[in-house]
Amino acid sequence: MRDQLTEWMPGTIHELSSSPMSRFPEINAATIARYEQPGPRYTSYPTVPEWNPRFGPAEYADKLCEASREGSSSPLSLYFHLPFCRHMCAFCGCNVVVTRDSTKADEYLTHLELELALAAERLGKRREISQLHLGGGTPTFLNEAQLSRLWRAIRTHFAVRNDAELAVEVNPVVTTSRHLTLLRSFGFNRLSMGVQDFDRDVQQAIERNQSFELTAGMVAEARSIGFRGINLDLVYGLPLQTQSKWARTLRRIVDIRPDRIAVYSFAFVPNLKPHQKRLPIDKLPHGEAKLSLFRSAYNAFVEAGYQAIGMDHFALPEDELAGRRTHGLSGAIFRVTPSRQPPMSLPLASPESATSRAPMPRTFDRCLSTTGPSRLGGSQRSAAFCSRMMTAAAAR
Numbered sequence: 001m002r003d004q005l006t007e008w009m010p011g012t013i014h015e016l017s018s019s020p021m022s023r024f025p026e027i028n029a030a031t032i033a034r035y036e037q038p039g040p041r042y043t044s045y046p047t048v049p050e051w052n053p054r055f056g057p058a059e060y061a062d063k064l065c066e067a068s069r070e071g072s073s074s075p076l077s078l079y080f081h082l083p084f085c086r087h088m089c090a091f092c093g094c095n096v097v098v099t100r101d102s103t104k105a106d107e108y109l110t111h112l113e114l115e116l117a118l119a120a121e122r123l124g125k126r127r128e129i130s131q132l133h134l135g136g137g138t139p140t141f142l143n144e145a146q147l148s149r150l151w152r153a154i155r156t157h158f159a160v161r162n163d164a165e166l167a168v169e170v171n172p173v174v175t176t177s178r179h180l181t182l183l184r185s186f187g188f189n190r191l192s193m194g195v196q197d198f199d200r201d202v203q204q205a206i207e208r209n210q211s212f213e214l215t216a217g218m219v220a221e222a223r224s225i226g227f228r229g230i231n232l233d234l235v236y237g238l239p240l241q242t243q244s245k246w247a248r249t250l251r252r253i254v255d256i257r258p259d260r261i262a263v264y265s266f267a268f269v270p271n272l273k274p275h276q277k278r279l280p281i282d283k284l285p286h287g288e289a290k291l292s293l294f295r296s297a298y299n300a301f302v303e304a305g306y307q308a309i310g311m312d313h314f315a316l317p318e319d320e321l322a323g324r325r326t327h328g329l330s331g332a333i334f335r336v337t338p339s340r341q342p343p344m345s346l347p348l349a350s351p352e353s354a355t356s357r358a359p360m361p362r363t364f365d366r367c368l369s370t371t372g373p374s375r376l377g378g379s380q381r382s383a384a385f386c387s388r389m390m391t392a393a394a395a396r
Contacts, residue, residue, distance in 0.1 A: 023302070036287055064123055064346075068123045076129050077131035077345040078154075079135060080349055081135055083108075086099070090207040091196070091276065091279065102142070102143055105141065112348065113153045115348055140170050140179045165190060167190035168191060169191075170192070171210075173209065180221060184226055192232075193218065193233070195249075198248070229260060230259050232260075233263075234261065234297065235265075235266050236293035250296065251300075261314040262313050
């Protein structure tokens with residue numbers, strides 16, 4: 001990727017990576033046309049097309065045992081995928097289970113508890129956590145009792161460092177003050193919130209309803225009880241986005257002044273995510289129109305004092321994440337950008353990855369079938385495959 005960037009932005013790579021006030025360079029139409037094509041998501045590595053069924057339950061168990069040899073001195077980073085949402089946004093590309101019945105999460109947690117126990121057993125004494133992230137879906141779909149149950153399961157099998165980075169994704173539409181207070185009492189100190197775009201027309205097109213006032217209020221409340229490293233996500237390339245509307249959203253984000261901002265490119269994949277066909281496809285920006293949205297965001301945020309981090313993240317100079325830019329550190333955990341160089345990362349209750357759209361490998365599917373019939377429905381069954389995969393491995 002760096003070679004490609006050097007090709008179409010000659011002489012600018014060093015400038016963009018070394019000067020926090022750099023403006024995004026101009027790129028000619030021929031270069032945009034050349035590179036405007038779909039590709040695998042870069043937010044997990046290796047990318048999904050490289051995954052194959054040769055890595056199955058036995059190999060997973062062996063890797064955990066191999067990791068255990070480093071002992072208690074080497075900490076872990078855990079990612080938990082909690083896939084539940086009350087509503088499917090029309091632009092969404094994540095693995096989710098849409099339901100308004102909170103009890104659906106109970107069986108999921110039962111499988112997750114089993115997975116935690118099996119993974120911990122194979123990790124031996126390597127049980128210390130320096131990073132933990134709850135992603136989704138909407139983790140705060142879980143009620144307080146369910147979140148407490150999850151936290152008890154984690155603490156039963158793993159020790160959390162006093163300085164651990166504990167992060168959670170929240171949707172302010174469903175997240176309550178009680179959620180925030182409970183999570184803070186567990187030690188959670190980082191919070192990430194999807195915004196996408198504040199414009200009402202865009203929100204209606206993507207079937208999302210989240211006001212500026214609600215978002216700003218939740219950021220202020222989270223800060224007041226001790227959350228730091230607060231991140232807001234934006235998405236460019238959505239239907240009906242224009243420069244003038246997008247500029248208003250960017251100004252509002254700067255007004256909120258989150259510690260971090262992520263600006264993601266919208267991936268339109270209706271063959272993989274059929275619900276995206278509900279979008280007004282003829283209103284999607286392409287080519288220069290789409291790139292100009294990111295250029296505007298880049299310029300607006302660096303001019304507001306944010307430092308550009310990697311391809312699409314921004315952080316205030318005083319935020320811990322900005323130190324990664326200074327020291328040349330890198331690393332991401334399923335679309336999560338931690339402040340520190342991540343140790344070994346272990347995804348839990350994750351079907352393929354938090355952002356994967358690949359089908360479940362047949363080896364894993366056969367493994368699932370050996371554990372007996374499941375009461376989980378399609379997507380939920382897929383999302384719990386790690387638990388059953390480990391069960392089959394344990395039975396060998």
